[in-house]
Amino acid sequence: MEIFHAYRVEGDRVFLDAGETAHCVRVKRHREGDAVEVIDGSGDLLRCRLDSVGPGEASATVLSREAGFGAHPYRLTVGVCPTKNADRYEWFVEKATEIGVDVLATLFADRSERRVMKGERLRKLALSAAKQSLKGAIPSIPEPVTVKDFIRSASSGALKLIACCYGDRIPLTQALAGAAADREIIILIGPEGDFSPQELKMADEAGFVAVSLGDSRLRTETAALASVCAVYFNFCK
């Protein structure tokens, strides 16, 4: 099964950009009138008929919709401080999308060394991973903010967790046990060198629960992906 991404939707018509059109026509050899399956990132799978194929764009008519295509039974935001090596962060974005995540927030911590992250590239990777793993929803990747700003604006109704390597903590699995599937879960993963005491204090005051990811010493991106797996297996039983 191959799905295409619509960069634009107008009523019951969807449009593929030049790259998707080329892939659809040259690689998959689709012609006008063919049935194609399209996602627009909303979560639905759109079953379409290819109407017209131009050099830089193709359009298709939506015939039916399958809601919640490839959806996971939880709502998860992971806030991760970028790794020094961008490849490692990109790898995390791909893998987290495959397993299932809703928001991938890049956070700059007091102890972050890297303070630049190309959102556009990460969004392309997430889109590509969502298509490959047959998911109708593409994780949202907002512009980076500081850990402190993220904590200030975190939803009050969410189950808010912050993974750290020192201080009083409970195991992540324990914090997740019994969480309602429709409650948003937020997990923060710190940089190499961990969150600062100020960040942890602020998180505590904002209702974040400090959690431990077990005894293994994990790199940032490994800790982030392990957290996504813990949530996934907590709900996919």
Added chain:
Amino acid sequence: MEIFHAYRVEGDRVFLDAGETAHCVRVKRHREGDAVEVIDGSGDLLRCRLDSVGPGEASATVLSREAGFGAHPYRLTVGVCPTKNADRYEWFVEKATEIGVDVLATLFADRSERRVMKGERLRKLALSAAKQSLKGAIPSIPEPVTVKDFIRSASSGALKLIACCYGDRIPLTQALAGAAADREIIILIGPEGDFSPQELKMADEAGFVAVSLGDSRLRTETAALASVCAVYFNFCK
């Protein structure tokens, strides 16, 4: 904390090879008489005193040992069919080592496209990841075998699981629940295109339990790493 790897042990003397010696002396600027921490892959951390530093080798005397350094509280063998792209498999070896695994077996399945895997390179990656994540034990990476040969020789006392995408299956988390920490766990992860019916039948007859990794469509290396995470979080509560 920086640990070095001893390629050779003779009684209470350990030896670093040329690469480790160069790193120890040029990068970390250690001199004869310095305290250094060494692993030999047995699981112990060896606290040593650097005795002599030659151009191609260094030797040190073991002063004390810490058993089970960075050990995980389970025994896990993961058998994985190689990915088409070797990078993806190498990434899995690194991440699985960080999280905690004992044996990484490369398996060739009926439907495997790739039938070559450079064990030496994988062993170097596992060693490097074990050092980085402060583990005394380095996962063993045996020479590849076929899925069928692996099934034939799998330990009869182990909890044997085979992840697949079709047929009767129970969730992985359910299969793991209640497993004793000292019982070996074996998990097999198939190639793109999954295991063949013959392989699944043979596994079933050999006492393997077919398990599901949930509804997400995971690449081979993602499924393999998610399985390692499921075992890790099952025991690290």
